[in-house]
Amino acid sequence: MADSVRIGVVGAGSISVRGLLPHLGQPDLAGRVALAAVCDPVPGRAEAAADKFGVGQAFTQYEDLLARGDVDAVTIASPIGLHYEQGKLALQAGKHVHFNKTMTVTVAEATELIELAAENDLRIVASPGEMLRPHHVRTRELIAEGAIGTLSWVSCGAAFGTYHEDESVRGGNDVLSNIDPSWYFRKPGGGPLYDMTVYALHSVTGILGPARRVTAMSGVRIPVRGDVRTDADDNTVILIDFGDNLFCVATGTAAGGMRGGFGGAYYGTAGTIDGLLLNGEPFDFPRRDPSEQAPRGPGNQALLPHVTGVHREIEEQHVYEDVMQLVDWVRDGKPSIVTAEHARHVIDIIESAYRASATGQIQDLTTTF
Numbered sequence: 001m002a003d004s005v006r007i008g009v010v011g012a013g014s015i016s017v018r019g020l021l022p023h024l025g026q027p028d029l030a031g032r033v034a035l036a037a038v039c040d041p042v043p044g045r046a047e048a049a050a051d052k053f054g055v056g057q058a059f060t061q062y063e064d065l066l067a068r069g070d071v072d073a074v075t076i077a078s079p080i081g082l083h084y085e086q087g088k089l090a091l092q093a094g095k096h097v098h099f100n101k102t103m104t105v106t107v108a109e110a111t112e113l114i115e116l117a118a119e120n121d122l123r124i125v126a127s128p129g130e131m132l133r134p135h136h137v138r139t140r141e142l143i144a145e146g147a148i149g150t151l152s153w154v155s156c157g158a159a160f161g162t163y164h165e166d167e168s169v170r171g172g173n174d175v176l177s178n179i180d181p182s183w184y185f186r187k188p189g190g191g192p193l194y195d196m197t198v199y200a201l202h203s204v205t206g207i208l209g210p211a212r213r214v215t216a217m218s219g220v221r222i223p224v225r226g227d228v229r230t231d232a233d234d235n236t237v238i239l240i241d242f243g244d245n246l247f248c249v250a251t252g253t254a255a256g257g258m259r260g261g262f263g264g265a266y267y268g269t270a271g272t273i274d275g276l277l278l279n280g281e282p283f284d285f286p287r288r289d290p291s292e293q294a295p296r297g298p299g300n301q302a303l304l305p306h307v308t309g310v311h312r313e314i315e316e317q318h319v320y321e322d323v324m325q326l327v328d329w330v331r332d333g334k335p336s337i338v339t340a341e342h343a344r345h346v347i348d349i350i351e352s353a354y355r356a357s358a359t360g361q362i363q364d365l366t367t368t369f
Contacts, residue, residue: 008071011078012040012049019316021053037069045175080189084109110344125326126343131206138285149270157251157258158196190232192252199262216353221254341369
């Protein structure tokens, strides 16, 4: 077993301020995690975050964190379009990496990082770890047991709405509360597929297994958000083929939700599983206890393995859980099921959907996990 894993937080934006930094700075992690460094290019933001959350060092330049931050691992919480380059630099510097979703925006980028990590005996954990949730595991078992008959089709997805504009870290008077959300609406890496539908795609592929091909329609529905011109598609509908005529409709839209949401709704000849309900009634799964639900966030966040004590009161529990998957892997040699290969397959679905929309042709997927 290694000593405390010294972690550098890359980006002091919304996910870090609301989730990563508050979680990783808690006293109960002493001896397992050391919050060693934080970096952010906005003048004063890294320093403010370090002061507020007790971080060892603050940097404006990412390269300086890697060179002088004295870290074993980084959690990359910058805009998604930066993840590939920052992940590559971290791996080249000998650091383990946790990627906040999504790991990269292309399969080629993800493959390069997977191979680089393997060559250097380094670990990658790529959020979101949806199959760490016991109800998703039970959903997979129920389908296999025939609890809803023959599975016919699945629906899942997410919508931007005004979620990012309305977050608590927007519009304030200091560097930790006036964080700009513009990147969510711009290429590369912007749009609801990479940011939100990625959860649903991890859940559905975790429950059903790898997909085979996709087709889609996609475009920009809301051309301007505030002062930001949208150039990343914000309205996408994907049809996913899992083989043997089993299909999934997945959405990443400007507004409105799809039944099933992040977890998926599974429609069979003898019933339906939708979230935590089997034919409209709650189904049992390990650790299920309605009195122990987390006060924040959907999907039984409190049932994630590391979300105990004070961590149930802090936002973004699932992100903290994925970081701790990396910590356990580094300290204990315990591999995580939250793999880069699974993340790459989901990226394949998203990238292929955009290509299908642009070409009007069904796209065969090239990856598996």
